[in-house]
Amino acid sequence: MxxxxxxxxxxxxxxxxxxxxxxxxxxxxxxxxxxxxxxxVGIMGPIMTIPQLVKIFAEKDASGISVVTFTSYLILDFFWLAYGIMHREKPIIMTFVAWIALNIIIIAGTLMYG
Structure with missing residues (x-):
């Protein structure tokens, strides 16, 4: 050192x-x-978003889903991920990697079916 x-x-x-x-x-x-x-709690949050994904992709219907809202969540999630990495907090890192993935999928589904 x-x-x-x-x-x-x-x-x-x-x-x-x-x-x-x-x-x-x-x-x-x-x-x-x-x-x-x-x-x-960090694991359950992203899991509770799965019904939203099912609705979008199984029903091919994203009406009522706001791209702006989920894009905003995505931007905030990157800040949380950076914070977790800076402080080496694995629970924060794992939770927000999951949130980022889910929000990207929801945004893609909303753009495809909305």
């Missing part, structure tokens, strides 16, 4: 201690439970 990078690493470590971030996994059983539940 270069001297600058060692200094920055030390600075960020001290900053983290100073800000009193909690350790992970938490000693509190309720926080540990919430850490596990949030993974489930």
């Amino acid at each position: 270069s001297q600058i990078s060692q200094a920055l690493h030390h600075f960020h470590r001290r900053k983290r201690i100073y800000q009193r971030h909690e350790r992970y996994p938490s000693r509190n059983k309720w926080k540990r439970l919430m850490d596990r539940v949030i993974l489930l």
Whole structure:
């Protein structure tokens, strides 16, 4: 590691201690439970979008589906993905990769059948 990078690493470590971030996994059983539940929530969100995909592609009908709305979601999802990558948060990365894929498919279906 270069001297600058060692200094920055030390600075960020001290900053983290100073800000009193909690350790992970938490000693509190309720926080540990919430850490596990949030993974489930991250998986369930994209799964709950599957009926929308079925409606679009099985019925070949995208009436009432807004391309602008799903394009906006897609743009926001890229910011969330970048945030997850920057902070190395696998749950955020996995969730928003799924959302990006689903939103692209919905946009494509809406353009094809809308």
